[in-house]
Amino acid sequence: MRIGILGYVSKPEVLEVVSLIIKHSKNEGLNCLVNEELARKLGLKGLKTCEVVKFSDVILMIGGDGTLLRVLHECPEAWDKPILGIRLESSLGFLMEVNVEEVPLAIKAITKGNFTIEEREGLKVSLPRREEYLLNEVVIKSADPSRAVNLRVKLKGDLYDIYHGLCDGILVASSTGSTAYSLSLGGPVLDPRLRALVLLPISPFTVSYRPVVIPSWRELEVILTKGEYIIIGDGRMIGEYSNGGVVVVSGGKLAKFVKLRDNFYERLQRRLYWHG
Template identity: 40%
Template structure:
């Protein structure tokens, strides 16, 4: 669950490390992995930097917010994405999970990152967000939008159009539409490629296609992809970043395209994306 942390704590950080011009408190929306024991080092660091943590569900005026602070894993960070997009805020993810492709910052790196932040010298990675539209519902996602067959397990048929042009018919368990950032998530498990986050592309990966010559492929990120479920009795889901689940009906198109602006993400000051990739996959 996310919520408040109150900062009535003893600060043990070396005061010489702190920025000289630290005057105003930084206000962050705070997302925390459920049932986590918040480390003392984390509390001491945010206290030393005068950070005020806000509950996302209770924010009224977002103009005073500096960013979003996530303590947990990639799943926790994905829950913060709609808030980051709506308020146009950068996300700082502190890794307390297992894998941590998105939550790159370690507890040891956090003081260094916050020092750069308050000094105004921190740079942000821009990650492409995609938007899914189904009927009157519109949502952005960072990793993937997956169209999946339901519990009955019957094969489903999906018609694909790219920029209005009829393309192919996918006959199988479903389809994943992924960003380069999400290429190491569900897309990779389904046989899709690892794509560097700076590549401007949308990844389309069939799930267990009945036609074995249907392989994952990339299209330009400014394309519009339309997916239409053909007739069938199977219950079909649209799952966005593992947090939003919509039921889709035959003949009702799901449209995917690039969101109006990217996500700003704080990256590790000590490790490159390629270094993290090698470490996580033990390459």
């Protein structure tokens, strides 16, 4: 079995974790592939990040949620590979499965096949000439942060709007993304195994609107009026609009997460200080 090791050296403890993974993987007879940035610092031979993804059976990602989102964006093949997230102490890392001290046990579990694969649905965002696949959320807002926007949101094929009015923007999140930006806006927490979308206007100019949860097989149309807009997906710019248009959002690809235990609600309590 080939273990892919991915991370970014912006945090010094990453190199210590890589060395720990390599040591225990060798003890279990596993081969390790390391991305160039990490390998160079450790005096090892490395591969480009997407090559590590391509040739690995399981991918170990070290860091926080941003590391995982970045790899899914840069390497589309990562959507098809089992991913085990390793959380650094300095990161919130809600999507990360294990802490650093659990690495030896995690590698043993992978070697023996004592794990399950949990599929989590992301988003598909249809723009004028391409489609973007995201894990957490898409935000549509004015290119001018000082301006509110007048937006309509409806389900494709329906006559009635789900939302129509002034706001600072619109957020659509996946179930996995419900514990990210959506949560900070007062959105509901969804079990990540649900295939659903959360629709939230950002700072709407009304007191009566509430978040809406819809099945992800439906297509949401966000209708842009005149003005300049930016589209942000999983924290990066993915598009710009001027003079109106339509952004269509629906359920997307399935990311595959290595699960050593069913601990979503425990993680809510430990990492987000949630008390149900």
